[in-house]
Amino acid sequence: MNTTAPLLDVAGLTLKIGGSGRTVVNDVSFQVFPGEIVGIVGESGSGKTLAARAVMGFIPPAVRLEGGRIRFDGQDVMTMSPKDLRAMRGSKVGMVFQEPMTSLNPSMLIGRQLDEGLALHRKLDAPARRALILDMLRSVGLRDPEGALTAYPHQFSGGMRQRIMLASVMLLKPGLLLADEPTTALDAVVQRDVMELMVELTKANHTAVLLISHDLGMVARYCSRIVVMSQGDVVEQGKAEDILARPQHPYTRKLLSAMPHRSPARPLPEARTPIVAVRDLVVEYPGRQGFFRKSEAKRALHGISIDVQPGEVVAVVGGSGSGKTTLGQSIAGLVRPTGGEIRFNGKPIEKSDAAYWDYRLNCQMVFQDPYSSLDPRMTIRQLVAEPLRLVPDMSPADRKARVAEVLTEVGLGNGFAERYPHELSGGQRQRIAIARAIVRRPSFVIADEPVSALDVTVRAQVLELFDELQKKHGFSCLFISHDLGVVEQVADRVIVMQDGRIVEEGPRDDIFDNPTHPYTQKLLAAVPGLEATSEGGVRLFWRRAENDQEIVG
Template sequence: MTRLLDVKDLTVDFRQDGQTVHAVRGVSFHVDEGETVALVGESGSGKSVSALSTVQLLGDSAKVGGSIQYRSDQMVGASEAKLQKVRGNDISFIFQEPMTSLNPLHTIEKQLGESIELHQGLRGAKVRARIIELLNQVGIRDPEDRLTSYPHQLSGGQRQRVMIAMALANGPELLIADEPTTALDVTIQAQILDLLADLKRDLKMSLLFITHDLTIVRKIADRVCVMKDGEIVETGPTAEIFANPQHPYTRMLLEAESVGLPDPVREGAPVVAEAQNLKIWFPIQAGLLRRTVGYVKAVNDASFQIRAGETVGVVGESGSGKTTLALAMMRLISSEGRIVFLGKDIQGFRDRQMRPLRSDMQIVFQDPYGSLSPRMTVEQIIAEGLTIHGTAAGKNPREMVADIMREVGLDPALMDRYPHEFSGGQRQRIAIARAMILRPKLVVLDEPTSALDMTVQVQIVDLLRDLQRRHQLAYLFISHDLKVVRALSHKVMVMKRGDVVETGAAEAVFERPETDYTRELMAAAFE
């Protein structure tokens, strides 16, 4: 095979706060023509830094050493003109979160058109024809109708397809995909992986795929390079790595899967929360008089109950109504139907009536960094609920913070630090501690593990199970990761476009799904 990209003894150092951080140390790997190579490892292992080094996209603070050859051209120390010729033409990137890569103020046509005009010199109707061709190629239906759309008007899967179209615009030989499916639902993830495999074959491209999810690697990669702490600790053909991993770290990654089942719900456990015929429709208003011309039917006729010590898992693709349902249960948005919490019908409660109940219902969000104030210390963040709701007589808030930090596996000595000084898993533990310090009865968990590495996911699932066991917590668990749902849930609700299409005991839904949609979700997650 012809060698396309050859990286030898790559080192990358950053200057940070007067100190040198060795992000990548002596990394060597290659990508041949028509080959898919996966760089695998947890956050901070050096995967993305290694990939960005290939065309020197790390900025002035990075010092890059070693050799990076693209065909016969040396990229380390290359002139800006030479790098510009390679970037976007020969080597293109797809990143994890398209909303941060796409300009929210420009239409899809304008953003794709800029790249085509800059690199190919096309103008007018030829640009539009090329854009439509690309959108067709990446599987966007009715592409002519999407040209005037803005990024926020597209679904997550559609936005990622637009990013792939932009990367393909100039016919690259090497496509570098940096966690391109992490934020997507399981069915959309499967579609994007199939699309990348088809495009690679049809366009005769090579693919460098960066991920922390070994399940994906098995499906797409020819060879695997496992990274840890800036070094490659194991490399080889995918089948060999999975069948006979040599390094302890590789074995740990392969074993990092949320397994086991939650403890059975105690006999006679009281009902903590219940929904009866819950409906949430958002009006669509138009015209000068803002007349209602239709409705967005976010949730239709949902009914369920959660007992103490029980987890109800809510699954479905983005836009299915999962989070809307949870927010209505906490009376954070308006809804119709009956909501019962701790034996009280709270549907008609005003804010003043809800306030005493707020400490008993808490929520943990998907992105711990986005939900934690960067200006507050960990102590202030965790104690925020105590400030609002008060503490029990004789209780010292700082001691309560220390106690809950120990309970979620954090060192209380770190309580005076700020969120940016913690890893993703530690930040999620801080978010859980903030919710748990009030000793709630109901906790809504909105995708609490999807932004985390696989090994950290396992730790958080174990922590949530342990907290539920000790305090008999009721969980409403929202996720598109069916493996995590299976490990945590007693009952499962499957939602699609606002409708509950299937519900039942977790074991029955996972082992004997009744609807085609549920079977499709299961196939995407477990096959």
């Protein structure tokens, strides 16, 4: 029992949509004590982000406060004047957002953005502020802090941008840090590094953390207490080990049961002619031409060779910038290779012959973000039917019947046919993206991070759907992902890439249980796993340790 006063005390918080009166946060209560890390988990739409934003007074205009109280460090946030709220934001309560590229100003230099908060909240001269900024950039792992001050956000990777965002917040040493899905778009190693850095910085400043996430493994690793939210309600809260080991509420048990798990290895037919064979593939992006000099060309793929057998699911894993997406786009014909060869059913792909046409019709792609890959002006029926335009001798009635059949296969039904993409949830849009990819009954599908933006239960549904469709139609798949838990569930074989090269490949069980390359070992060591227990809960474990020794929970 914590005897100190809570730093943050939320009691009976209720928020409603102004026009409809729909309750989005209902009588929510929780506390955060100094130096503590508390996790809020739940599906999309559970109200967890709205509840956290209310702490800073960041309630959207369409949402109104219906009741409750928020006290931070003894002060009532709800009765603060706009001036007092501005003074609190940043200096006392900081927030790290999910996507740093949208929260960092793309038109401002990094140095100027970091200086803004210090100039506003600290009475320091410019040289003192600069010294503090450089120290913080070194603390978050930037190799060239001086150079970073005169760079723009787009010049950094996603992991580096998140480090800069964390630096901008921690410069002011807030008492409370709100972290809203801070590592969702990052690969396993960068995700671990960012979280460890955040924990290190908050411990040094005795900062409390409210971590909003749907990554239960990460929450289990870093949080001392967990608040579980569903449809605006807190359904369960308590010590992390108790919630995970002995969940009481059916919704919590549902969340935990939706975690990815390794299925038994599938028996595959004996190797024959690969459906797709890539030989010595090279992709090189030319350097930029300037007035006085030309930047060097960047080689994204260094002579990649892979085979995908009929009916096989081959997963490609690796960090950001490893070349896995470039590989998928090159095979799909979206990126022109600089060198090498791609064969489909044993025939080389040449744009001038019939084999290329056959390949393009039989190779389909599922993109990471369905909202940006689906035309918002087209109905679901039009979107799914579009790939059928090139099917010879297919009548409009046949096309309509095929669309209805595929919509049923992906679990939506023909009732969705006249809707538009913005009328669907993220999981439903991803189902439409899958429907578009399989409507022609292709023999090869490339899935590029198809579930990375989905919460845990929707992800489980989409993965189960993908597995059922793959078994039913027998298509081969190149599955690109940075989520090793997902890869462990779906893959027959795994290819590990680093810096545009394949460093290790083999059957899934061999890669996960006996990795030989140091980079593969590092990837597996970065990700905690959750395994089911006999009590209906889960137990935290590590697949590998940094020194390549097994860790038991």
